[in-house]
Amino acid sequence: MENVNSMESTELVTGRIENKAATTSLIIAKAFGYDHSYLKRKIRNLNCNAEFKQQNFGEVPGIDKENDQLVRKYLITLDGFIKLGMSSHKRKIYSERLNELFTAFRYKQLCIDIDDKLEVAKKQIYIALESEFFC
Numbered sequence: 001m002e003n004v005n006s007m008e009s010t011e012l013v014t015g016r017i018e019n020k021a022a023t024t025s026l027i028i029a030k031a032f033g034y035d036h037s038y039l040k041r042k043i044r045n046l047n048c049n050a051e052f053k054q055q056n057f058g059e060v061p062g063i064d065k066e067n068d069q070l071v072r073k074y075l076i077t078l079d080g081f082i083k084l085g086m087s088s089h090k091r092k093i094y095s096e097r098l099n100e101l102f103t104a105f106r107y108k109q110l111c112i113d114i115d116d117k118l119e120v121a122k123k124q125i126y127i128a129l130e131s132e133f134f135c
Contacts, residue, residue, distance in 0.1 A: 011027075012027055012031070012100065012101055012104040013101070013104040013105050013107070013108040014027075014108070015075045016075075016108075016112055017055070017056065017057075017058050017075050017077050018055075019112060019113075019116065020055075020056075020077045020078070020079075020109070020112075021077065021078065021105050021108035021109040021111075021112055022058070022075040022076055022077050022080075022108075023075070023076050023081065023101070023104070023105075024062065024073050024074065024075060024076065025039050025040055025043065025073045025074040025076060026062060026064060026071070026073050028076060028081065028084070031101070036064070036071070036073070040072070040073070040074065042084065043057055043074050043076075043080075043084065046083065046084065048083060052079075052080075052083070055077070055079075056076065056077040056079045056080030056083070057074050057075070057076055057077075057080050058074065058075040059072055059073070059074055060072075060073060060074070060075055061073075078102075078105040078109075081101065081105075
């Protein structure tokens with residue numbers, strides 16, 4: 001099993017759901033000592049409305065690096081992670097890793113925001129150059 005304590009914080013939050021930073025259920029399972037199938041069941045049975053689930057949990061295919069098998073995993077946003085943690089019976093472990101994961105989420109969200117702003121700036125520059133060129 002991969003040692004999660006040796007993972008860089010940038011490896012903890014690697015995806016996105018719409019414009020929100022996200023981690024995966026595999027990373028959460030390893031970081032908090034859960035069985036991945038238990039965690040997926042916990043997400044499916046989480047007591048929240050459908051809109052919250054759709055905005056904060058996205059089921060996607062993935063590869064489990066431990067046994068090199070295709071698995072279904074969830075992308076989980078910070079809000080989803082907090083909701084999941086509030087229902088956790090491992091609150092001590094949860095609170096110990098919380099700061100590290102918050103830092104990772106903030107870093108990834110900053111990267112997403114910067115990427116989005118760069119895309120807008122590129123489009124504005126392109127439009128400005130195009131209009132100047134054709135005038």
